[in-house]
Amino acid sequence: MSDYILAIDQGTTGSTVLLLDKDLNLVSRGYREFRQIYPKPGWVEHDPGDIWNSVTGAIADALKEWGMENPPIKAIGITNQRETSIIWDRRTGRPMHNAIVWQCRRTADICQKLKDAGHEDLFRQKTGLVLDPYFSGTKYKWILDQVTGLRESASAGKIAAGTVDSYLVYRLTGSQSHVTDVSNASRTLLMDIHKGDWDPELCSILDVPQSILPKIVGSAEVYGYTKGVPGLADGIPVSGMAGDQQAALFGQACFTPGEAKCTYGTGAFMLMNTGDKPAIGSGGLLGTIAWNLDGTMQYASEGSAFIAGAAVQWLRDSLGFIESASQVEALAASVPDSEGVIVVPAFVGLGAPHWRPEARGIMTGLTRGTTRAHIARATLEGIALQNVDILKLMEKESGRDIKALKVDGGACANNLLMQMQADFLGCTIVRPKLVETTALGAAFLAGLGAGLFSGVDDIRASWQEDRVFEPKMKDAEREEILARWREAINKA
DSSP: OOOEEEEEEEOSSEEEEEEEETTOOEEEEEEEEOOOBOSSTTOOEEOHHHHHHHHHHHHHHHHHHHTOSSOOEEEEEEEEOSSOEEEEETTTOOBSSOEEOTTOOTTHHHHHHHHHTTOHHHHHHHHSOOSOTTSHHHHHHHHHHHSTTHHHHHHTTOEEEEEHHHHHHHHHTTTOOOEEEHHHHTTSSOEETTTTEEOHHHHHHHTOOGGGSOEEEOSSSOOEEOOSOTTSOTTOEEEEEEEHHHHHHHHTTOOSTTOEEEEESSSEEEEEEEESSOOOOSSSSEEEEEEEETTEEEEEEEEEESOSHHHHHIIIIISOSOSSGGGHHHHHHTSSSOTTOEEEOOBTBBOTTTOBTTOOOEEEOOOTTOOHHHHHHHHHHHHHHHHHHHHHHHHHHHTOOOOEEEEESGGGGOHHHHHHHHHHHTSEEEEESOOOHHHHHHHHHHHHHTTSOOSTHHHHHHOOEEEEEOOOSOHHHHHHHHHHHHHHHHHO
């Protein structure tokens, strides 16, 4: 009987669980959505209990589809929405506040005060990040400041903090392990990515006690063993972990400096492997840790657009243009172009390379003849156009031309969107056969951590191409659209 790996992909709107054999063939799949909480405009929360229930529900669905009793699972890997921040009671596991989601903008004032105090360059040099509400450190500070008595509980050692990976390991191991991997830790504004450890100075500036933070660990090692997880035997090693975008970079076999991928999920996230040295740029892009294998750190340059698939959800849920997300391609393709309409989907501010948390979405170029189809097409174009600004800066700062960009995530199944991306970027887009490369990366890291694989060559050999999209748009047309886009961005 083969050895199997369970990969948990805990995302912003739902949790996916994949069961794969040792050859990384997909055996079964489970998925559960969970609710989104919007207490105020620009604020986004999750109930940690909803997150956990979606994970256990997705595990149950995957096991049911598999149909095997006492499955021989030899390793569990985790990949997760990054930056989303949770503080919980160490003894009971009870969350002290809803999770503050990566999209949430409530800490914009805290970030501005840090900038006004002259801390921006210090944070950028030590963490590779910019002072933006996106990241976890200011979220921890906000919860500690707002929940009565929480700082006293922190001083007494009664609470734990972490990103979603840390919370899931804690729950999977029956409250035994409080850890986070280097890729997630590098997204907190609290870790020195040069040293690979929490930085006392940054923790002090943000007033986040280092004692509540998890132990930082590698991306492929045993963090603990399952205990009391519905549907799973006790004693399965939890042995691989990375933030979702780093896991996707790993799952796309981007092991060589200069190789890049873009994941289309709730947002769009472009990462390029930069090798064994941090990529600290001008501030438009982020320097981040990709992974740590056997003590060797690998770094990446990242550009993040906060809204991608969420823009299609907006068309579906808020405007009622479509009944399901899959219908957007046909609606957008029913017109030959957007007739000058531009949609900037800055619903929760602008991410890289602009970093304007105060920006909001806009739509320009409307005429009496504008239809739902034109707006749908312009929305897809907006998703793709955001990535042009990111890729061009990435090429400039790295000194490398990206000839081919690997893509993954749910929205990459949209052929029209992928052709738009190739056209606007002017480079080849390569889609793999298994587009759930985020979960694949987690599975491979777990297999490495549990000793099921010998090295990265195993995943490189398993990676398979599905389709290639070559740019077809003429340069003059591309420049005309990009000029309208830049004008709209300035108004957002």
